[in-house]
Amino acid sequence: AQKVTQAQTEISVVEKEDVTLDCVYETRDTTYYLFWYKQPPSGELVFLIRRNSFDEQNEISGRYSWNFQKSTSSFNFTITASQVVDSAVYFCALSEENSGSARQLTFGSGTQLTVLP
Protein backbone atom coordinates (compact mmCIF):
# COMPACT_ATOMS: atom_id res chain seq x y z
CA ALA A 1 0.00 0.00 0.00
CA GLN A 2 1.15 3.52 -0.67
CA LYS A 3 2.13 5.85 2.13
CA VAL A 4 3.45 9.38 2.41
CA THR A 5 5.30 10.61 5.49
CA GLN A 6 5.90 14.23 6.37
CA ALA A 7 7.76 13.98 9.63
CA GLN A 8 7.83 17.72 10.29
CA THR A 9 4.51 18.71 11.82
CA GLU A 10 5.35 22.38 12.29
CA ILE A 11 8.25 24.57 11.21
CA SER A 12 8.87 28.21 12.11
CA VAL A 13 11.42 30.35 10.34
CA VAL A 14 12.21 34.03 10.18
CA GLU A 15 11.60 35.84 6.93
CA LYS A 16 14.40 35.46 4.34
CA GLU A 17 15.58 32.17 5.79
CA ASP A 18 15.64 29.09 3.59
CA VAL A 19 13.48 26.18 4.65
CA THR A 20 13.19 22.57 3.48
CA LEU A 21 10.08 20.50 3.88
CA ASP A 22 10.67 16.75 3.89
CA CYS A 23 8.56 14.11 2.19
CA VAL A 24 9.22 10.36 2.17
CA TYR A 25 6.97 7.96 0.31
CA GLU A 26 6.38 4.24 0.00
CA THR A 27 5.02 2.49 -3.06
CA ARG A 28 5.34 -0.86 -4.77
CA ASP A 29 4.68 0.63 -8.20
CA THR A 30 7.34 1.59 -10.66
CA THR A 31 5.08 4.24 -12.18
CA TYR A 32 3.78 6.86 -9.82
CA TYR A 33 3.37 10.61 -9.46
CA LEU A 34 4.34 12.89 -6.64
CA PHE A 35 2.75 16.24 -5.86
CA TRP A 36 3.12 19.17 -3.55
CA TYR A 37 0.11 21.28 -2.59
CA LYS A 38 -0.05 24.45 -0.51
CA GLN A 39 -3.05 25.13 1.71
CA PRO A 40 -3.26 28.71 2.99
CA PRO A 41 -5.73 29.63 5.76
CA SER A 42 -8.38 30.29 3.11
CA GLY A 43 -8.63 26.52 2.66
CA GLU A 44 -7.97 26.01 -1.02
CA LEU A 45 -5.35 23.44 -1.95
CA VAL A 46 -3.03 25.11 -4.43
CA PHE A 47 -1.14 22.85 -6.80
CA LEU A 48 2.63 23.51 -6.78
CA ILE A 49 4.31 20.70 -8.67
CA ARG A 50 3.85 17.23 -10.16
CA ARG A 51 6.69 14.79 -10.73
CA ASN A 52 6.56 11.37 -12.37
CA SER A 53 8.68 8.49 -11.18
CA PHE A 54 10.80 8.44 -14.32
CA ASP A 55 11.88 12.03 -14.07
CA GLU A 56 14.46 12.56 -11.35
CA GLN A 57 15.53 15.98 -12.52
CA ASN A 58 15.37 18.56 -9.80
CA GLU A 59 13.19 21.53 -10.54
CA ILE A 60 13.39 25.18 -9.66
CA SER A 61 10.55 27.65 -9.97
CA GLY A 62 11.40 31.05 -8.62
CA ARG A 63 12.05 30.69 -4.89
CA TYR A 64 10.78 27.11 -4.91
CA SER A 65 12.87 24.04 -5.66
CA TRP A 66 12.27 20.33 -5.42
CA ASN A 67 14.72 17.50 -4.90
CA PHE A 68 13.45 14.09 -6.04
CA GLN A 69 15.60 11.11 -5.05
CA LYS A 70 14.27 7.66 -5.88
CA SER A 71 17.13 5.99 -4.04
CA THR A 72 15.83 7.37 -0.75
CA SER A 73 12.15 7.62 -1.78
CA SER A 74 12.16 11.30 -0.98
CA PHE A 75 10.69 14.37 -2.65
CA ASN A 76 11.79 17.37 -0.61
CA PHE A 77 10.67 20.95 -1.14
CA THR A 78 12.84 23.98 -0.45
CA ILE A 79 11.70 27.58 -0.21
CA THR A 80 14.55 30.06 -0.59
CA ALA A 81 14.37 33.47 1.06
CA SER A 82 11.04 32.68 2.70
CA GLN A 83 8.33 35.30 2.93
CA VAL A 84 5.41 35.78 5.31
CA VAL A 85 3.02 34.87 2.47
CA ASP A 86 4.60 31.42 2.37
CA SER A 87 2.96 30.62 5.70
CA ALA A 88 0.60 27.72 5.04
CA VAL A 89 0.19 23.99 5.40
CA TYR A 90 2.10 22.10 2.75
CA PHE A 91 1.03 18.62 1.68
CA CYS A 92 3.05 16.07 -0.21
CA ALA A 93 0.93 13.51 -2.09
CA LEU A 94 1.37 10.34 -4.12
CA SER A 95 -0.70 8.85 -6.93
CA GLU A 96 0.02 5.37 -8.24
CA GLU A 97 -0.69 4.02 -11.69
CA ASN A 98 -2.33 0.95 -10.22
CA SER A 99 -4.36 2.70 -7.55
CA GLY A 100 -7.51 1.04 -8.74
CA SER A 101 -10.18 2.57 -10.90
CA ALA A 102 -9.46 6.11 -9.88
CA ARG A 103 -6.52 8.40 -9.53
CA GLN A 104 -6.46 8.69 -5.80
CA LEU A 105 -4.13 11.04 -4.05
CA THR A 106 -2.56 9.71 -0.88
CA PHE A 107 -1.66 12.73 1.19
CA GLY A 108 0.97 13.08 3.84
CA SER A 109 -0.09 14.55 7.15
CA GLY A 110 1.09 18.01 6.16
CA THR A 111 3.66 20.47 7.48
CA GLN A 112 2.52 23.77 8.96
CA LEU A 113 5.05 26.41 7.91
CA THR A 114 5.05 29.72 9.75
CA VAL A 115 7.26 32.49 8.44
CA LEU A 116 7.77 35.23 11.00
CA PRO A 117 8.45 38.83 9.96
Added chain:
Amino acid sequence: DTEVTQTPKHLVMGMTNKKSLKCEQHMGHRAMYWYKQKAKKPPELMFVYSYEKLSINESVPSRFSPECPNSSLLNLHLHALQPEDSALYLCASSQDLGIMNTEAFFGQGTRLTVV
Protein backbone atom coordinates in the same frame (compact mmCIF):
# COMPACT_ATOMS: atom_id res chain seq x y z
CA ASP B 1 -9.79 29.46 -16.15
CA THR B 2 -8.34 26.97 -13.68
CA GLU B 3 -10.97 27.53 -11.04
CA VAL B 4 -13.10 25.19 -9.04
CA THR B 5 -15.89 27.14 -7.36
CA GLN B 6 -17.63 25.90 -4.25
CA THR B 7 -20.72 27.32 -2.58
CA PRO B 8 -21.45 28.15 0.11
CA LYS B 9 -18.12 29.01 1.73
CA HIS B 10 -19.56 28.53 5.21
CA LEU B 11 -22.58 26.52 6.35
CA VAL B 12 -24.07 25.96 9.77
CA MET B 13 -26.82 23.35 9.94
CA GLY B 14 -28.81 21.50 12.53
CA MET B 15 -28.83 17.74 12.77
CA THR B 16 -32.33 17.54 11.29
CA ASN B 17 -31.65 19.89 8.38
CA LYS B 18 -31.16 19.04 4.71
CA LYS B 19 -28.63 21.09 2.82
CA SER B 20 -26.51 20.81 -0.30
CA LEU B 21 -22.97 21.75 -1.17
CA LYS B 22 -22.27 22.79 -4.74
CA CYS B 23 -19.15 22.60 -6.88
CA GLU B 24 -18.59 23.90 -10.39
CA GLN B 25 -15.72 23.78 -12.87
CA HIS B 26 -15.45 24.92 -16.48
CA MET B 27 -12.13 23.38 -17.40
CA GLY B 28 -13.69 20.49 -19.30
CA HIS B 29 -12.53 18.07 -16.62
CA ARG B 30 -14.30 14.72 -16.60
CA ALA B 31 -13.28 13.57 -13.12
CA MET B 32 -14.62 15.27 -10.02
CA TYR B 33 -14.01 14.52 -6.36
CA TRP B 34 -15.32 15.22 -2.87
CA TYR B 35 -12.86 15.28 0.01
CA LYS B 36 -13.45 15.79 3.71
CA GLN B 37 -10.80 17.51 5.80
CA LYS B 38 -10.82 17.73 9.58
CA ALA B 39 -8.73 20.34 11.36
CA LYS B 40 -4.98 19.69 11.21
CA LYS B 41 -5.48 16.57 9.08
CA PRO B 42 -4.96 15.84 5.40
CA PRO B 43 -7.94 15.60 3.04
CA GLU B 44 -9.72 12.25 2.93
CA LEU B 45 -11.34 11.06 -0.26
CA MET B 46 -15.11 10.56 -0.11
CA PHE B 47 -16.41 10.17 -3.66
CA VAL B 48 -15.08 10.17 -7.21
CA TYR B 49 -17.15 10.79 -10.33
CA SER B 50 -15.91 9.95 -13.78
CA TYR B 51 -17.91 11.10 -16.80
CA GLU B 52 -20.83 11.87 -14.50
CA LYS B 53 -20.90 8.35 -13.08
CA LEU B 54 -19.99 7.47 -9.52
CA SER B 55 -16.67 5.65 -9.68
CA ILE B 56 -15.67 5.43 -6.05
CA ASN B 57 -17.51 5.67 -2.75
CA GLU B 58 -15.05 5.37 0.11
CA SER B 59 -17.57 3.75 2.45
CA VAL B 60 -19.15 7.10 3.18
CA PRO B 61 -22.32 7.05 5.36
CA SER B 62 -25.56 7.42 3.46
CA ARG B 63 -26.31 10.74 5.13
CA PHE B 64 -23.92 12.09 2.47
CA SER B 65 -25.38 11.75 -1.01
CA PRO B 66 -23.39 12.90 -4.05
CA GLU B 67 -24.86 13.92 -7.36
CA CYS B 68 -23.31 14.88 -10.68
CA PRO B 69 -26.02 16.49 -12.82
CA ASN B 70 -23.62 17.31 -15.66
CA SER B 71 -19.92 17.40 -16.44
CA SER B 72 -19.44 20.80 -14.83
CA LEU B 73 -21.40 20.37 -11.64
CA LEU B 74 -21.02 18.24 -8.54
CA ASN B 75 -23.33 18.37 -5.55
CA LEU B 76 -23.16 16.85 -2.10
CA HIS B 77 -26.53 16.49 -0.40
CA LEU B 78 -26.47 16.43 3.38
CA HIS B 79 -29.16 15.02 5.63
CA ALA B 80 -29.28 14.12 9.31
CA LEU B 81 -25.65 14.92 9.90
CA GLN B 82 -23.85 14.53 13.20
CA PRO B 83 -21.64 17.09 14.95
CA GLU B 84 -18.59 14.97 14.08
CA ASP B 85 -19.32 15.61 10.41
CA SER B 86 -18.22 19.22 10.94
CA ALA B 87 -15.23 19.71 8.65
CA LEU B 88 -13.95 21.44 5.53
CA TYR B 89 -15.45 19.81 2.44
CA LEU B 90 -13.27 20.18 -0.62
CA CYS B 91 -14.24 19.61 -4.21
CA ALA B 92 -11.62 18.85 -6.84
CA SER B 93 -11.47 18.09 -10.53
CA SER B 94 -8.94 16.58 -12.89
CA GLN B 95 -8.79 16.10 -16.62
CA ASP B 96 -9.59 12.41 -16.69
CA LEU B 97 -9.30 9.45 -14.35
CA GLY B 98 -7.33 7.52 -16.91
CA ILE B 99 -4.71 10.19 -17.41
CA MET B 100 -2.03 10.09 -14.76
CA ASN B 101 0.03 13.03 -15.87
CA THR B 102 -2.36 15.67 -14.66
CA GLU B 103 -2.98 17.38 -11.40
CA ALA B 104 -6.20 17.85 -9.48
CA PHE B 105 -7.50 21.38 -8.96
CA PHE B 106 -9.21 22.11 -5.68
CA GLY B 107 -11.87 24.57 -4.66
CA GLN B 108 -11.69 26.72 -1.53
CA GLY B 109 -13.98 24.38 0.29
CA THR B 110 -17.12 24.69 2.37
CA ARG B 111 -16.59 24.97 6.12
CA LEU B 112 -19.47 22.98 7.56
CA THR B 113 -20.54 23.16 11.17
CA VAL B 114 -23.22 20.79 12.43
CA VAL B 115 -24.95 21.92 15.61
